[in-house]
Amino acid sequence: MRALVPLLSLFLLGGQAQHGSDWTYSVQISLPSTMRMTAADGTVYIAQQMHFHWGGASSKIRGSEHTVDGIRHVIEIHVVHYNSKYKSYETAQDAPDGLAVLAAFVEVKDYPENTYYSSFISHLANIKYPGQTTTLTGLDIRDMLPKNLQHYYSYHGSLTTPPCTENVHWFVLADFVKLSRTQVWKLENSLLDHHNKTIQNDYRRTQPLNHRVVESSFPNQEYTLGSEFQFYLRKIEEILEYLRRALN
Template structure:
């Protein structure tokens, strides 16, 4: 896990993979987080649903398995896929699956610092329901913002306590040694893109 000056990023093993509905297999590369945290920005998700922004957004970045590496895949039109999930605040009760990760944030407080996470189960850090999602063809949300990403935005969300959210929003420093806040890209115009969903309703979304 590294503080790269923009977010906290966890490197993932190539054995972790995702298969899209069309059968395309994607290899996991890394996961990272986007949040707000500054006084005027209480929410930091990069996607909105019905105009609503969430407090944090998780991205699990993958590349198309037919390419030899992420560096090759990131340059081609069908190269990348990102699984995204929102975080919602659950009052009082802490998410114990996040305890290990949050405790290690102190070890990467400064830009460039790296630490090793052990015994981390990525599935436990994602929503319980991975089957219902929104999907569209879009771009990376960080430079170079290339438009070659198949997005899968989960309908279900991760629940963290207010204390856990505060720690994630306030534990890291950027290149200027200032608290790393608002590390998200503003919502972009659709530009005639079609956003699809593989479900009609999702009654457990705010469970």
């Protein structure tokens, strides 16, 4: 990994999603074109949609598509953007510099309810099945992301869903979104297929770097040690929780 210090911060403008949410391969929120992100090189990207990848409570698999030092997280959030030099997402999606995705990991433990997610999660009952839609108002996407947008990893790769085109500038945030266990359970169990089976493991396995250079906007040691410590601390907490339930 190559560290570039300093890099310019990412800036998000707007962020009120009012176009609705629908099921494709995941929960997806359509975003207004007023929500934009400016990358370190000055490129302005226009938001298109936001979706989630998870493993599932019953599968006991963590569903993030990226790992940091081999550590996988419970859920990964993707905010998909397209380069503002193009007139539309449809035009940009085939261009070599057309797309950017802002990714964030979800951390779960005994946190209180994250109220920025309350309205969104409460609407999931309206989109249980493929193709269903519901309207969301007053949803602030910026509040649904980590507060710190200055610390992130960056590399050039592909979409993780079809058509998996190799034209994506990835920005993977180092800080986490914190959700309660109940909120994560509801999210992981929100979608059903046409056979009434819960849809889980809606993620692509982590792919080899294939000589790609991963850059960071901060000294990597600062977060590597903290992330590893938190990972093992979570494992200990999970074991203690299992023993507590077994003894009750």
